[in-house]
Amino acid sequence: MLMSQLYAPTLRETPAEAELASHRFMLRAGLIRRSAAGVYSFLPLGLRVIRKVEAIIREEMSKIGGQEVLMPIVQPAELWHATGRWNDYGDEMFRLVDRHNRQFCLGPTHEELITDLIRSEVRSYRQLPLRLYQIQNKYRDEIRPRFGLIRGREFIMKDMYSFDRDEQGLDESYWACYHAYERIFARCGLDARPVEADSGAIGGDVTHEFMVLADAGEDLVLYCTSCEYAANVERAEAGPVASAKAAGEQLPMEEVATPGTTTIQEITAFLGVEATQCIKTMIYLADGEPVAALVRGDHELNEVKLQRLLGCSQLELADPETIAQVTNAPVGFAGPVGLAVPIVADHAVLEMVNAVTGANKADYHVKNVNVGRDFNADKAADIRAAQPGDPCPTCGAPLTSAWGIEVGQVFKLGTKYSAALKATFLDENGKEQPLIMGCYGIGVGRTAAAVIEQNHDEHGICWPMSIAPYHVIVVPVSVKDEQQWETAQAIYKALQDAQVEVVLDDRDERPGVKFKDADLIGFPIRITVGPKSLSQGNVEVTLRKTGDRTEVPVHQITEYVVNIISKG
Ligand SMILES: [Zn+2]
Incomplete structure (x- = not known):
């Protein structure tokens, strides 16, 4: 294929809509x-x-x-x-x-x-x-x-x-x-x-x-x-977390005023506690029926896991009206103590001691909540999203x-x-x-x-040989130079005869323009036919992926290129 005939309209500018x-x-x-x-x-x-x-x-x-x-x-x-x-x-x-x-x-x-x-x-x-x-x-x-x-x-x-x-x-x-x-x-x-x-x-x-x-x-x-x-x-799978149970005795529950604090971030700042000491209580509708799902404050609930566990066909966060009905409080103050709906707790919640939860009362939270004493989970399961640093479920090493x-x-x-x-x-x-x-x-x-995505640099694509649109581009530095042009044509012809997929850049363009296009399209192999190499009887072979350059005698070029291609 001749570059002048190839229907590959290249663009100098990056189209605005293209992010990747x-x-x-x-x-x-x-x-x-x-x-x-x-x-x-x-x-x-x-x-x-x-x-x-x-x-x-x-x-x-x-x-x-x-x-x-x-x-x-x-x-x-x-x-x-x-x-x-x-x-x-x-x-x-x-x-x-x-x-x-x-x-x-x-x-x-x-x-x-x-x-x-x-x-x-x-x-x-x-x-x-x-x-x-x-x-x-x-x-x-x-x-x-x-x-x-x-x-x-x-x-x-x-x-x-x-x-x-x-x-x-x-x-x-x-x-x-x-x-x-x-x-x-x-x-x-x-x-x-x-x-x-x-x-x-x-x-x-x-x-x-x-x-x-x-x-x-x-x-x-x-x-x-x-x-x-x-x-x-x-x-x-989210692996087990370290238990806090051995660390402290269970303290008496204590209601505390927490005006306007509805997120874990606000509560931890307001009460001076860690997110790992808080229980997030989320009210869901599972096929229309309310259910409370509990995860530790620093964990995210995984809705796919929760839905699979509940076996429901529809799962959605409850609307504010339902939450008010279930908890007697506006959104942000739900807690498991005294809730009348089924409670599903993540395994990590069962390992907590003296936790902070919503009080089911506007502008109040409860400190020192303990599972087993103050509330019970109807189901305990892995319902949180695994996160980096969690132990691998197979070998225990950290996940990344x-x-x-x-x-x-x-x-x-x-x-x-x-x-x-x-x-x-x-x-x-x-x-x-x-x-x-x-x-x-x-x-x-x-x-x-x-x-x-895995094979490019700032200049363009670096195709693997196996799926490159063409294997080789032959670039004479000047098509007006008779020796360069004839050598380039001879190489092009010889490569075609050897079943190599090759493009000859026959355009009367500056070498910089031709090299730029070759790099953008990503031909794995570029053969440059230039005056300096040619005076030694050589051409220059450049590999797109590594940038490696080699001087190769003109009479060996076909064999040399076929060898590279066969290695893939
Ligand atoms: Zn592992």
Whole structure:
């Protein structure tokens, strides 16, 4: 490809809307262009990257017996009604109506459709396991699309679905895919970490997310500094805390006036106590029923854990009216003593002695509250968010935190969709059983963006060889110099013959301009054909990632470059 012909309109200025490096460089290097909020076109360089990520995915899916299909984007509403997700999906679903007034959606995911696809044709255990996947556009009407390809409303996704006869089969499918994902992300040049995650609305129980640790990430990950444990913050188990019980005798309860102090910060300042001595009492509505949740003052409540514990389908903080009814006090003065609603306490609360809590009375708190003596918890559980410094639940070493970009996810669905859509098979005994399902996704565009987040510098992208749009750019310092131009053309031709993906910068531009573009686009290898090297019979090879420069004899350049590329 000649640079003068390559459709890669580069931008000198950083577009105002681009906050992240990946977004910025994808726009500036001419990989993508925005057509609406969260909706992008891929230009030639961007599409070449996407196709390479897809090729790696296809190879690894094929290795674990995945067969590729292509399902429609437009999906009938009936299937979604059958699983209850037509309503559950809410405003994130793009919906449309055809001329006959039939309802459809643009697929945000394909569990319903694939279950419908196979249910009339998979009949026997002999056809299992079955692992089908596709690479296709998905649609989610994000409330705040941003960060370019990282959170778009139209995005390319690989989604695989597995169908097995029993739990053991599902387990095999799950771990086969898990390990395939490890290989895929490694081959894309990503440092991605599998973390335990909560399954959320999609259903099922076991799930891992593959997180790329990057400052630009939107998900908080907690991981162990000495073992492999890692979990997202919704899921991470909060380990035991040191008990204060041995430290002090229980003092008599004492009501104290605390006018206008409603937050932990205000109370600690007002009473001169530590947050670790306070109990935060929060009144929630669990499917409409009030419940009090207690955590230590320095801890944050984890609503995902609380909801899972209570087994409710809706959980929300109670409104001020309900709080006044339950506690006889305005917001900010709730405490567990004398409360008539069920009390759920975090494990750490049970280890407290002489705690400060709200007095269930406006402008009053109570000192020296002791669990067991002054109140009892109906349930004690891990309901707080784990935080950095907490002990690892596996080995006890301190946890540390980092931001992550989720690039893939593996789920065990079980029979949620097969039961709702009646997808069954006959087992060895001729008995009808529901298919056991798993689903496995990779954000293809997001993976490419995450690669940039981990591989760039202030000048541009530093593509890993495996997914670089082209391997090499050949830059003659002056195209008007006959010797330089002829040498550059000869190298270009020889590299093409050796199956190297190469661009020749044939533009009559200053060398500085050409080098800038080469760095911005991120060609892993730059071959500079300049007068000084050429007088020695050499050209200069510069590696984008390290900046290393080597003089290489012109007659050895093809071999030299092919060798670098083969090492990846
Ligand atoms: Zn550990």
